[in-house]
Amino acid sequence: MILVIAEQRAGTLNRATWETIAAAQQIAAGEPITIVVLGSGAGAVANELATADVREVVNVEHAALEPYTPDGYTAALQQAIDQLAPSLVLLPHTYQTRDFAPKLAARLDRALITDATGVKTTGERAFVRQMFQGKLTADVVPQGPGPHFVTFQIGAFRADQAARGAAPAPVRSIAVTIDASAIRQKPEAPFQEAKQAVDLSQAERIVAVGRGIKAAEHLPVAQKLADALGAELAASRPICDSGWLPMERQIGSSGQTVAPKLYVALGISGAIQHVVGMKGSRTIVAINKDADAPIFEVADYGIAGDLFEIVPAIVAELKK
Amino acid sequence: MKIAVCIKQVPTREWQPRLNDAKTWIREQDASYEMNEPDAYALEEALRLKEKHGGEVVVCSAGPARVAQVIREALARGADRAIHVEPIENDGLGSADAGVIAGALAAAMKEEQFDLVLTGLQSDDQGFAQTGVILAERLGLPHATIIMEVQVEGPSTGSGQAALRVKRELEGGWFQWVAMPLPAVLTIQSGINQLRYATLKGIMAAKKKEIRKAPPLPAGASAPKQKIVSLYVPEKGKKTQMIAGSASDAAKELVRRLREDARVI
Numbered sequence: 001m002i003l004v005i006a007e008q009r010a011g012t013l014n015r016a017t018w019e020t021i022a023a024a025q026q027i028a029a030g031e032p033i034t035i036v037v038l039g040s041g042a043g044a045v046a047n048e049l050a051t052a053d054v055r056e057v058v059n060v061e062h063a064a065l066e067p068y069t070p071d072g073y074t075a076a077l078q079q080a081i082d083q084l085a086p087s088l089v090l091l092p093h094t095y096q097t098r099d100f101a102p103k104l105a106a107r108l109d110r111a112l113i114t115d116a117t118g119v120k121t122t123g124e125r126a127f128v129r130q131m132f133q134g135k136l137t138a139d140v141v142p143q144g145p146g147p148h149f150v151t152f153q154i155g156a157f158r159a160d161q162a163a164r165g166a167a168p169a170p171v172r173s174i175a176v177t178i179d180a181s182a183i184r185q186k187p188e189a190p191f192q193e194a195k196q197a198v199d200l201s202q203a204e205r206i207v208a209v210g211r212g213i214k215a216a217e218h219l220p221v222a223q224k225l226a227d228a229l230g231a232e233l234a235a236s237r238p239i240c241d242s243g244w245l246p247m248e249r250q251i252g253s254s255g256q257t258v259a260p261k262l263y264v265a266l267g268i269s270g271a272i273q274h275v276v277g278m279k280g281s282r283t284i285v286a287i288n289k290d291a292d293a294p295i296f297e298v299a300d301y302g303i304a305g306d307l308f309e310i311v312p313a314i315v316a317e318l319k320k
Numbered sequence: 321m322k323i324a325v326c327i328k329q330v331p332t333r334e335w336q337p338r339l340n341d342a343k344t345w346i347r348e349q350d351a352s353y354e355m356n357e358p359d360a361y362a363l364e365e366a367l368r369l370k371e372k373h374g375g376e377v378v379v380c381s382a383g384p385a386r387v388a389q390v391i392r393e394a395l396a397r398g399a400d401r402a403i404h405v406e407p408i409e410n411d412g413l414g415s416a417d418a419g420v421i422a423g424a425l426a427a428a429m430k431e432e433q434f435d436l437v438l439t440g441l442q443s444d445d446q447g448f449a450q451t452g453v454i455l456a457e458r459l460g461l462p463h464a465t466i467i468m469e470v471q472v473e474g475p476s477t478g479s480g481q482a483a484l485r486v487k488r489e490l491e492g493g494w495f496q497w498v499a500m501p502l503p504a505v506l507t508i509q510s511g512i513n514q515l516r517y518a519t520l521k522g523i524m525a526a527k528k529k530e531i532r533k534a535p536p537l538p539a540g541a542s543a544p545k546q547k548i549v550s551l552y553v554p555e556k557g558k559k560t561q562m563i564a565g566s567a568s569d570a571a572k573e574l575v576r577r578l579r580e581d582a583r584v585i
Contacts, residue, residue: 099466102453105454106458137552137553190494191494211333257492291562302560
């Protein structure tokens, strides 16, 4: 049986769970699929998940599971996995998964393959994952006894390809014992920083800069292109980390996700964390001095060269 | 407060990958190396906490002899001493998985009884995002991941009265404060602080600082849980039109295609 660990927060299902269900259905080849959801009062989420074409949904209810803590989830899932005895455990590679899955797999002394983008099923089952900031791809085979744990990169599978069942799958609850006093993390309510002044998700065109811009004083080079295109200026994480542009202009897994008509990536290498935030853009242009930069794999148009020569030339061309 | 920082040595960003003959790992002898960037932020945070609360910062790194380079750099930036976990088996930990590395670090760190263990949230080589969390489990400590701010409350030395309050980054611009007792393990997000660089004085001082070699674990102590069966340059998923020529020719052609083919401007 393949077990999918669903993710919910305060009764709202994380959509990435549907991507993981799609992955499970693709891998299953006849093997039954079970979805497990944890929480306190997550019954509605369990019913929502029961619309998937799976054998059953298992609801792990406990007051100590709300709000999420890695100690609470590890304790509950250790028992759930013991009872359900899956052969493979799949999760979306979210921040929450990253917080507890390594602990859970280490507790059980089982393999965990993180941030996989695909599966190869010819011969020995291998999981595909990027390495070295996307410069290389590896086929990785989990070792040792099962169940093996695998997390899938957001967007690697499509949520809308998760098959729905003809009738709702049965939902059942299983009991776990959690010693609430043994949960060492005391989380407070999630919050957002000051209201985001720029909503990049609404921008039709975006010019984004990465490390290749080299210094804050070079930003006007990119700004001039943005002005000429009627685009918003954005950046990859390192630029915002350095304080060259405000955090609210960051694109990627820790910033905003955008899908404009035109996305121009200047001096951005194309690390996974950035690409997940922009790969839905309709037309992607990449300008980078390194012809092997991973950004060229997602680009429609690429120019390998010095952005400090090419960008002013584009601005001049646009003004003709 | 006794703070450990786990750092990894990874190939530089400019490095162009070359594969070994079996195409299962990189040719390590061709690579140039640097400190994993998220770990550099963890080191900086440790140094700032020491400046505020006193104590010492101990750098821990697992890997072959070459990792001495990043250990020296960390000492030059202000860490007080270091623990170098030497290779266990065949390839000297270069391609080891997170469980093997965390196991080796935990064995070397256990007796030190650190108050706080910091590490980067993931490495720029294999990018597991697991080592810090597994280390916490192996050391029996609470943890929190992807941390953007660290506050130490109460007395920061002695009898376990002190506690942590940390700001976790969630997705999509959300954050959350989490409190937990010390000792604890935190994985640090890049950008939590502004990095300092080593001064000449720091580089000189580093030469006198202690690097303790931790004894290797016995063979088979920590079995690998992942096997790379094939490593390769990614296949292009999309048909990228590369535009060649001089800057002005390429610019002209790009603008033409954006106007006439893609029709986005």
